[in-house]
Amino acid sequence: MVQTRSFTAAAAPITLTSSDSHPESSKRRKVASADESEPATKKPAQKKRKKTKDEPLTEDFPVRVSSPWKIGAHVSAAGGVENAVRNAAMVGANAFALFVKSQRKWDSPPLSVGNVDAFKRRMREFGYSPKHVLPHGSYLVNLGNPDEEKRQKPFNCFLDDLQRCEQLGLELYNFHPGSTVGQATKEESIAFIAECINNAHKATKYITIVIENMAGSGNVIGSQFSELKGIIDHVEDKTRVGVCLDTCHAFAAGYDISTKNGWDAILSAFDTEVGPSYLKGLHLNDSKAALGSKKDRHENIGLGHIGISTFRHVVSDPRMQDIPLILETPTFEAIDIWTKEISALNCLSNLVDDVPETELSLVNEITSLVRSHATNKTGKASKTRARKRDATEDQDHDSDCT
Numbered sequence: 001m002v003q004t005r006s007f008t009a010a011a012a013p014i015t016l017t018s019s020d021s022h023p024e025s026s027k028r029r030k031v032a033s034a035d036e037s038e039p040a041t042k043k044p045a046q047k048k049r050k051k052t053k054d055e056p057l058t059e060d061f062p063v064r065v066s067s068p069w070k071i072g073a074h075v076s077a078a079g080g081v082e083n084a085v086r087n088a089a090m091v092g093a094n095a096f097a098l099f100v101k102s103q104r105k106w107d108s109p110p111l112s113v114g115n116v117d118a119f120k121r122r123m124r125e126f127g128y129s130p131k132h133v134l135p136h137g138s139y140l141v142n143l144g145n146p147d148e149e150k151r152q153k154p155f156n157c158f159l160d161d162l163q164r165c166e167q168l169g170l171e172l173y174n175f176h177p178g179s180t181v182g183q184a185t186k187e188e189s190i191a192f193i194a195e196c197i198n199n200a201h202k203a204t205k206y207i208t209i210v211i212e213n214m215a216g217s218g219n220v221i222g223s224q225f226s227e228l229k230g231i232i233d234h235v236e237d238k239t240r241v242g243v244c245l246d247t248c249h250a251f252a253a254g255y256d257i258s259t260k261n262g263w264d265a266i267l268s269a270f271d272t273e274v275g276p277s278y279l280k281g282l283h284l285n286d287s288k289a290a291l292g293s294k295k296d297r298h299e300n301i302g303l304g305h306i307g308i309s310t311f312r313h314v315v316s317d318p319r320m321q322d323i324p325l326i327l328e329t330p331t332f333e334a335i336d337i338w339t340k341e342i343s344a345l346n347c348l349s350n351l352v353d354d355v356p357e358t359e360l361s362l363v364n365e366i367t368s369l370v371r372s373h374a375t376n377k378t379g380k381a382s383k384t385r386a387r388k389r390d391a392t393e394d395q396d397h398d399s400d401c402t
Protein backbone atom coordinates (compact mmCIF):
# COMPACT_ATOMS: atom_id res chain seq x y z
CA MET A 1 0.00 0.00 0.00
CA VAL A 2 1.30 3.41 -0.89
CA GLN A 3 1.83 5.88 1.92
CA THR A 4 0.81 9.43 1.24
CA ARG A 5 1.65 12.70 2.94
CA SER A 6 -0.65 13.78 5.70
CA PHE A 7 -2.32 16.68 3.89
CA THR A 8 -4.08 14.25 1.60
CA ALA A 9 -6.00 12.83 4.51
CA ALA A 10 -7.90 16.09 4.56
CA ALA A 11 -8.20 16.22 0.79
CA ALA A 12 -11.78 16.74 -0.13
CA PRO A 13 -13.51 17.18 -3.44
CA ILE A 14 -14.13 20.79 -4.29
CA THR A 15 -17.84 21.38 -4.71
CA LEU A 16 -18.40 21.86 -8.38
CA THR A 17 -22.10 22.37 -8.57
CA SER A 18 -24.31 25.22 -7.50
CA SER A 19 -27.94 25.87 -8.18
CA ASP A 20 -27.34 28.25 -11.03
CA SER A 21 -24.11 26.78 -12.36
CA HIS A 22 -25.85 23.84 -13.87
CA PRO A 23 -29.46 24.24 -14.87
CA GLU A 24 -29.76 20.51 -15.42
CA SER A 25 -29.00 19.55 -11.84
CA SER A 26 -31.34 22.16 -10.36
CA LYS A 27 -34.08 20.97 -12.69
CA ARG A 28 -33.73 17.42 -11.43
CA ARG A 29 -33.94 18.55 -7.84
CA LYS A 30 -37.13 20.48 -8.59
CA VAL A 31 -38.76 17.46 -10.20
CA ALA A 32 -37.91 15.29 -7.21
CA SER A 33 -39.54 17.65 -4.73
CA ALA A 34 -42.66 17.95 -6.90
CA ASP A 35 -42.96 14.16 -6.91
CA GLU A 36 -43.00 14.10 -3.12
CA SER A 37 -45.96 16.45 -2.77
CA GLU A 38 -48.15 15.42 -5.70
CA PRO A 39 -49.99 12.17 -6.48
CA ALA A 40 -48.19 9.90 -8.90
CA THR A 41 -51.14 9.98 -11.29
CA LYS A 42 -50.66 13.65 -12.04
CA LYS A 43 -47.91 14.80 -14.37
CA PRO A 44 -45.36 12.14 -15.26
CA ALA A 45 -41.92 12.88 -13.87
CA GLN A 46 -39.91 14.95 -16.28
CA LYS A 47 -37.38 12.87 -18.13
CA LYS A 48 -33.71 13.42 -17.40
CA ARG A 49 -32.14 15.25 -20.27
CA LYS A 50 -29.26 13.29 -21.66
CA LYS A 51 -25.89 14.89 -21.31
CA THR A 52 -24.45 16.12 -24.56
CA LYS A 53 -20.92 16.88 -25.62
CA ASP A 54 -21.64 20.59 -25.13
CA GLU A 55 -23.39 20.20 -21.82
CA PRO A 56 -21.46 17.87 -19.55
CA LEU A 57 -22.85 17.19 -16.12
CA THR A 58 -20.74 18.55 -13.31
CA GLU A 59 -21.58 15.47 -11.26
CA ASP A 60 -19.54 13.47 -13.76
CA PHE A 61 -16.46 15.65 -13.38
CA PRO A 62 -13.47 14.06 -11.65
CA VAL A 63 -12.87 14.93 -8.03
CA ARG A 64 -10.47 17.83 -7.63
CA VAL A 65 -7.97 17.09 -4.94
CA SER A 66 -6.92 19.66 -2.41
CA SER A 67 -3.19 20.17 -2.87
CA PRO A 68 -0.66 23.00 -2.64
CA TRP A 69 0.62 21.94 -6.08
CA LYS A 70 -1.77 23.48 -8.61
CA ILE A 71 -1.74 21.02 -11.47
CA GLY A 72 -3.79 21.64 -14.60
CA ALA A 73 -3.75 21.82 -18.38
CA HIS A 74 -4.01 24.19 -21.32
CA VAL A 75 -7.68 23.74 -22.07
CA SER A 76 -9.85 24.79 -24.98
CA ALA A 77 -11.72 28.08 -24.94
CA ALA A 78 -13.70 27.20 -28.08
CA GLY A 79 -17.12 28.78 -28.05
CA GLY A 80 -16.14 31.44 -25.49
CA VAL A 81 -13.46 32.04 -22.85
CA GLU A 82 -15.90 31.01 -20.15
CA ASN A 83 -15.85 27.45 -21.51
CA ALA A 84 -12.19 27.13 -20.53
CA VAL A 85 -13.15 27.24 -16.85
CA ARG A 86 -15.57 24.36 -17.23
CA ASN A 87 -13.12 22.45 -19.43
CA ALA A 88 -10.51 22.74 -16.69
CA ALA A 89 -12.92 21.40 -14.08
CA MET A 90 -13.82 18.55 -16.45
CA VAL A 91 -10.28 17.16 -16.24
CA GLY A 92 -9.89 17.68 -12.50
CA ALA A 93 -7.49 20.61 -12.94
CA ASN A 94 -6.58 22.95 -10.09
CA ALA A 95 -4.96 25.41 -12.54
CA PHE A 96 -5.38 26.06 -16.24
CA ALA A 97 -4.12 27.88 -19.31
CA LEU A 98 -6.15 29.17 -22.24
CA PHE A 99 -5.95 31.37 -25.29
CA VAL A 100 -7.98 34.52 -24.69
CA LYS A 101 -8.59 34.81 -28.43
CA SER A 102 -7.75 32.77 -31.51
CA GLN A 103 -4.02 32.05 -31.42
CA ARG A 104 -3.79 31.81 -35.19
CA LYS A 105 -5.47 35.10 -36.18
CA TRP A 106 -4.35 38.70 -35.85
CA ASP A 107 -7.80 40.08 -35.16
CA SER A 108 -10.66 38.66 -33.14
CA PRO A 109 -13.92 40.24 -32.02
CA PRO A 110 -13.70 41.86 -28.58
CA LEU A 111 -14.87 39.95 -25.52
CA SER A 112 -18.55 40.60 -24.90
CA VAL A 113 -19.91 41.62 -21.52
CA GLY A 114 -21.61 38.22 -21.50
CA ASN A 115 -18.29 36.39 -22.00
CA VAL A 116 -16.60 38.37 -19.25
CA ASP A 117 -19.46 37.93 -16.77
CA ALA A 118 -19.76 34.23 -17.50
CA PHE A 119 -16.00 33.72 -17.14
CA LYS A 120 -15.89 35.48 -13.77
CA ARG A 121 -18.99 33.67 -12.55
CA ARG A 122 -17.56 30.28 -13.46
CA MET A 123 -14.23 31.12 -11.83
CA ARG A 124 -16.16 31.64 -8.59
CA GLU A 125 -18.45 28.66 -9.07
CA PHE A 126 -15.64 26.24 -9.82
CA GLY A 127 -13.35 27.73 -7.19
CA TYR A 128 -10.40 28.89 -9.32
CA SER A 129 -8.06 31.68 -8.28
CA PRO A 130 -6.71 34.06 -10.97
CA LYS A 131 -3.19 33.37 -9.68
CA HIS A 132 -3.53 29.78 -10.92
CA VAL A 133 -4.58 30.76 -14.44
CA LEU A 134 -1.80 31.28 -16.98
CA PRO A 135 -3.16 32.45 -20.37
CA HIS A 136 -0.90 31.77 -23.35
CA GLY A 137 -0.08 34.30 -26.07
CA SER A 138 -0.54 33.98 -29.79
CA TYR A 139 2.00 31.94 -31.75
CA LEU A 140 2.04 34.67 -34.41
CA VAL A 141 3.58 37.31 -32.17
CA ASN A 142 7.29 38.11 -32.49
CA LEU A 143 8.35 41.09 -30.38
CA GLY A 144 12.02 40.56 -31.24
CA ASN A 145 11.76 41.55 -34.90
CA PRO A 146 14.15 44.46 -35.52
CA ASP A 147 11.83 45.92 -38.19
CA GLU A 148 9.72 48.45 -36.31
CA GLU A 149 6.78 48.21 -38.70
CA LYS A 150 6.77 44.42 -38.48
CA ARG A 151 6.85 44.67 -34.69
CA GLN A 152 3.84 46.98 -34.46
CA LYS A 153 1.18 44.47 -35.53
CA PRO A 154 2.40 41.76 -33.12
CA PHE A 155 2.63 44.37 -30.36
CA ASN A 156 -1.00 45.39 -30.94
CA CYS A 157 -2.06 41.73 -30.77
CA PHE A 158 0.02 41.24 -27.60
CA LEU A 159 -1.44 44.33 -25.93
CA ASP A 160 -4.96 43.30 -26.93
CA ASP A 161 -4.39 39.93 -25.21
CA LEU A 162 -3.17 41.64 -22.03
CA GLN A 163 -6.19 43.93 -21.97
CA ARG A 164 -8.50 40.94 -22.42
CA CYS A 165 -6.80 39.25 -19.45
CA GLU A 166 -7.41 42.32 -17.29
CA GLN A 167 -11.05 42.41 -18.43
CA LEU A 168 -11.32 38.81 -17.20
CA GLY A 169 -9.67 39.66 -13.89
CA LEU A 170 -6.60 37.53 -14.68
CA GLU A 171 -3.17 38.35 -13.26
CA LEU A 172 -0.67 36.48 -15.43
CA TYR A 173 0.04 36.27 -19.17
CA ASN A 174 2.60 33.91 -20.72
CA PHE A 175 4.21 34.47 -24.13
CA HIS A 176 7.07 33.29 -26.33
CA PRO A 177 9.67 36.06 -26.34
CA GLY A 178 10.40 36.01 -30.08
CA SER A 179 13.14 35.70 -32.64
CA THR A 180 15.83 37.80 -34.27
CA VAL A 181 14.56 36.49 -37.65
CA GLY A 182 18.26 36.44 -38.52
CA GLN A 183 18.36 40.20 -38.88
CA ALA A 184 19.60 41.36 -35.49
CA THR A 185 21.85 40.23 -32.70
CA LYS A 186 20.21 38.45 -29.77
CA GLU A 187 21.05 41.45 -27.58
CA GLU A 188 19.22 43.79 -29.97
CA SER A 189 16.13 41.57 -30.08
CA ILE A 190 16.19 41.22 -26.30
CA ALA A 191 16.06 45.02 -26.04
CA PHE A 192 13.10 45.20 -28.47
CA ILE A 193 11.20 42.56 -26.49
CA ALA A 194 11.81 44.44 -23.24
CA GLU A 195 10.73 47.72 -24.86
CA CYS A 196 7.44 46.07 -25.88
CA ILE A 197 6.95 44.82 -22.30
CA ASN A 198 7.60 48.33 -20.96
CA ASN A 199 5.10 49.86 -23.41
CA ALA A 200 2.55 47.16 -22.58
CA HIS A 201 2.97 47.83 -18.85
CA LYS A 202 2.17 51.50 -19.46
CA ALA A 203 -1.00 50.61 -21.39
CA THR A 204 -2.29 48.14 -18.76
CA LYS A 205 -3.01 48.32 -15.06
CA TYR A 206 -1.61 45.37 -13.17
CA ILE A 207 -1.03 42.25 -15.26
CA THR A 208 2.27 40.37 -14.88
CA ILE A 209 3.91 39.46 -18.19
CA VAL A 210 5.48 35.98 -18.02
CA ILE A 211 8.25 35.06 -20.46
CA GLU A 212 8.46 31.37 -21.46
CA ASN A 213 11.81 29.63 -21.89
CA MET A 214 12.23 28.14 -25.35
CA ALA A 215 13.77 25.03 -26.94
CA GLY A 216 16.27 27.18 -28.82
CA SER A 217 15.83 26.39 -32.50
CA GLY A 218 17.11 28.83 -35.11
CA ASN A 219 17.05 32.47 -34.08
CA VAL A 220 14.61 32.05 -31.21
CA ILE A 221 15.34 34.00 -28.02
CA GLY A 222 14.88 32.54 -24.55
CA SER A 223 16.40 29.07 -24.48
CA GLN A 224 19.08 30.15 -22.01
CA PHE A 225 18.41 31.73 -18.64
CA SER A 226 20.88 34.49 -19.46
CA GLU A 227 18.56 35.59 -22.30
CA LEU A 228 15.50 35.61 -20.04
CA LYS A 229 17.45 37.63 -17.49
CA GLY A 230 18.61 39.94 -20.30
CA ILE A 231 14.98 40.80 -21.07
CA ILE A 232 14.10 41.28 -17.38
CA ASP A 233 17.12 43.55 -16.90
CA HIS A 234 15.65 45.99 -19.45
CA VAL A 235 12.14 45.92 -17.93
CA GLU A 236 11.39 49.01 -15.86
CA ASP A 237 8.65 47.58 -13.61
CA LYS A 238 10.19 44.35 -12.38
CA THR A 239 7.18 43.63 -10.17
CA ARG A 240 5.16 42.89 -13.33
CA VAL A 241 7.46 40.49 -15.17
CA GLY A 242 8.21 36.81 -14.62
CA VAL A 243 9.19 33.51 -16.20
CA CYS A 244 7.35 30.31 -17.05
CA LEU A 245 9.59 27.26 -17.18
CA ASP A 246 8.60 24.69 -19.80
CA THR A 247 10.20 21.34 -18.88
CA CYS A 248 10.25 20.07 -22.48
CA HIS A 249 11.80 23.29 -23.78
CA ALA A 250 14.43 23.27 -21.00
CA PHE A 251 15.40 19.67 -21.78
CA ALA A 252 15.57 20.35 -25.54
CA ALA A 253 17.69 23.43 -24.80
CA GLY A 254 20.25 21.26 -23.02
CA TYR A 255 19.24 21.36 -19.34
CA ASP A 256 19.32 17.69 -18.29
CA ILE A 257 16.39 17.43 -15.89
CA SER A 258 15.98 13.68 -16.25
CA THR A 259 17.40 13.11 -12.74
CA LYS A 260 16.76 14.58 -9.30
CA ASN A 261 20.21 16.17 -9.38
CA GLY A 262 19.40 17.65 -12.78
CA TRP A 263 16.14 19.11 -11.49
CA ASP A 264 17.91 20.65 -8.49
CA ALA A 265 20.67 21.95 -10.78
CA ILE A 266 18.29 23.75 -13.15
CA LEU A 267 16.53 25.40 -10.23
CA SER A 268 19.76 26.57 -8.70
CA ALA A 269 20.86 27.90 -12.12
CA PHE A 270 17.52 29.70 -12.37
CA ASP A 271 17.92 31.15 -8.88
CA THR A 272 21.44 32.38 -9.65
CA GLU A 273 20.90 33.65 -13.20
CA VAL A 274 17.31 34.90 -13.06
CA GLY A 275 16.09 34.91 -9.44
CA PRO A 276 13.55 32.66 -7.68
CA SER A 277 10.94 35.41 -7.28
CA TYR A 278 10.51 35.57 -11.06
CA LEU A 279 9.22 31.99 -11.38
CA LYS A 280 5.49 32.38 -12.01
CA GLY A 281 4.52 29.03 -13.51
CA LEU A 282 5.60 25.79 -15.15
CA HIS A 283 4.61 23.93 -18.29
CA LEU A 284 4.76 20.22 -17.50
CA ASN A 285 5.67 18.38 -20.69
CA ASP A 286 7.81 15.34 -21.32
CA SER A 287 10.00 15.48 -24.43
CA LYS A 288 9.83 13.36 -27.58
CA ALA A 289 13.18 14.80 -28.62
CA ALA A 290 16.57 14.13 -27.05
CA LEU A 291 18.49 16.27 -24.60
CA GLY A 292 19.90 19.37 -26.33
CA SER A 293 18.08 18.60 -29.59
CA LYS A 294 16.58 22.14 -29.69
CA LYS A 295 13.38 20.46 -30.93
CA ASP A 296 10.09 21.47 -29.33
CA ARG A 297 8.23 18.15 -29.29
CA HIS A 298 5.92 17.68 -26.33
CA GLU A 299 5.28 14.16 -25.06
CA ASN A 300 2.87 12.77 -22.48
CA ILE A 301 4.12 12.57 -18.91
CA GLY A 302 6.49 9.65 -18.39
CA LEU A 303 6.53 8.63 -22.04
CA GLY A 304 9.44 10.78 -23.19
CA HIS A 305 13.15 11.33 -22.56
CA ILE A 306 12.61 13.24 -19.31
CA GLY A 307 10.76 10.42 -17.54
CA ILE A 308 8.14 10.30 -14.84
CA SER A 309 10.55 10.52 -11.87
CA THR A 310 11.39 14.13 -12.74
CA PHE A 311 7.72 15.07 -12.64
CA ARG A 312 7.46 13.47 -9.22
CA HIS A 313 10.35 15.68 -8.08
CA VAL A 314 8.59 18.72 -9.60
CA VAL A 315 5.22 18.10 -7.98
CA SER A 316 6.70 17.34 -4.58
CA ASP A 317 9.07 20.33 -4.63
CA PRO A 318 7.89 22.97 -2.12
CA ARG A 319 9.26 25.67 -4.43
CA MET A 320 6.62 24.70 -7.01
CA GLN A 321 3.65 25.23 -4.71
CA ASP A 322 0.89 27.74 -5.40
CA ILE A 323 1.90 28.50 -9.00
CA PRO A 324 0.16 27.14 -12.13
CA LEU A 325 1.67 23.81 -13.28
CA ILE A 326 0.24 23.35 -16.74
CA LEU A 327 0.20 20.29 -19.00
CA GLU A 328 0.59 20.94 -22.71
CA THR A 329 0.80 17.27 -23.61
CA PRO A 330 -0.86 15.55 -26.59
CA THR A 331 -4.51 14.65 -26.06
CA PHE A 332 -5.51 13.21 -29.43
CA GLU A 333 -8.67 15.27 -28.88
CA ALA A 334 -9.52 13.10 -25.88
CA ILE A 335 -9.53 14.93 -22.57
CA ASP A 336 -9.37 11.76 -20.50
CA ILE A 337 -5.61 11.70 -21.12
CA TRP A 338 -5.29 14.97 -19.18
CA THR A 339 -7.61 13.63 -16.50
CA LYS A 340 -5.28 10.66 -16.12
CA GLU A 341 -2.09 12.74 -16.23
CA ILE A 342 -3.44 15.19 -13.64
CA SER A 343 -4.53 12.41 -11.30
CA ALA A 344 -1.15 10.68 -11.81
CA LEU A 345 0.73 13.87 -10.97
CA ASN A 346 -1.44 14.51 -7.93
CA CYS A 347 -0.73 10.97 -6.86
CA LEU A 348 3.01 11.42 -7.33
CA SER A 349 3.02 14.60 -5.28
CA ASN A 350 1.80 12.58 -2.30
CA LEU A 351 4.09 9.60 -2.46
CA VAL A 352 6.51 8.86 0.29
CA ASP A 353 7.33 5.24 -0.52
CA ASP A 354 6.78 2.42 -3.06
CA VAL A 355 7.88 4.93 -5.64
CA PRO A 356 9.33 2.89 -8.54
CA GLU A 357 6.39 0.48 -8.49
CA THR A 358 3.81 3.25 -8.49
CA GLU A 359 5.64 5.30 -11.10
CA LEU A 360 5.72 2.26 -13.38
CA SER A 361 2.04 1.54 -12.97
CA LEU A 362 1.14 5.19 -13.65
CA VAL A 363 3.28 5.21 -16.79
CA ASN A 364 1.54 2.00 -17.91
CA GLU A 365 -1.86 3.58 -17.38
CA ILE A 366 -0.92 6.73 -19.34
CA THR A 367 0.65 4.61 -22.08
CA SER A 368 -2.48 2.47 -22.45
CA LEU A 369 -4.70 5.50 -22.69
CA VAL A 370 -2.44 7.34 -25.14
CA ARG A 371 -2.11 4.25 -27.31
CA SER A 372 -5.83 3.72 -27.41
CA HIS A 373 -6.49 7.28 -28.52
CA ALA A 374 -3.56 7.40 -30.93
CA THR A 375 -4.83 4.22 -32.54
CA ASN A 376 -8.31 5.66 -32.67
CA LYS A 377 -7.01 8.70 -34.50
CA THR A 378 -5.46 6.56 -37.18
CA GLY A 379 -8.86 5.00 -37.76
CA LYS A 380 -8.33 1.52 -36.33
CA ALA A 381 -11.56 1.63 -34.42
CA SER A 382 -12.04 -1.99 -33.44
CA LYS A 383 -8.53 -2.37 -32.04
CA THR A 384 -9.04 0.82 -30.14
CA ARG A 385 -12.16 -0.44 -28.44
CA ALA A 386 -10.29 -3.51 -27.27
CA ARG A 387 -7.41 -1.42 -25.98
CA LYS A 388 -9.77 1.00 -24.31
CA ARG A 389 -11.29 -1.96 -22.51
CA ASP A 390 -7.81 -3.06 -21.52
CA ALA A 391 -6.99 0.43 -20.33
CA THR A 392 -10.18 0.59 -18.31
CA GLU A 393 -9.43 -2.77 -16.75
CA ASP A 394 -5.91 -1.62 -15.96
CA GLN A 395 -7.36 1.35 -14.14
CA ASP A 396 -9.46 -0.95 -12.00
CA HIS A 397 -6.45 -2.57 -10.41
CA ASP A 398 -4.17 0.35 -10.70
CA SER A 399 -1.75 2.35 -8.65
CA ASP A 400 -3.19 2.70 -5.16
CA CYS A 401 -3.46 6.40 -5.88
CA THR A 402 -7.13 6.93 -6.31
Ligand SMILES: [Zn+2]
Nearest residue numbers: 136175176212
Ligand atom coordinates in the same frame (compact mmCIF):
# COMPACT_ATOMS: atom_id res chain seq x y z
ZN1 LIG B 1 4.34 28.17 -25.04
Ligand SMILES: [Zn+2]
Nearest residue numbers: 212246283328
Ligand atom coordinates in the same frame (compact mmCIF):
# COMPACT_ATOMS: atom_id res chain seq x y z
ZN1 LIG C 1 5.07 25.65 -23.05
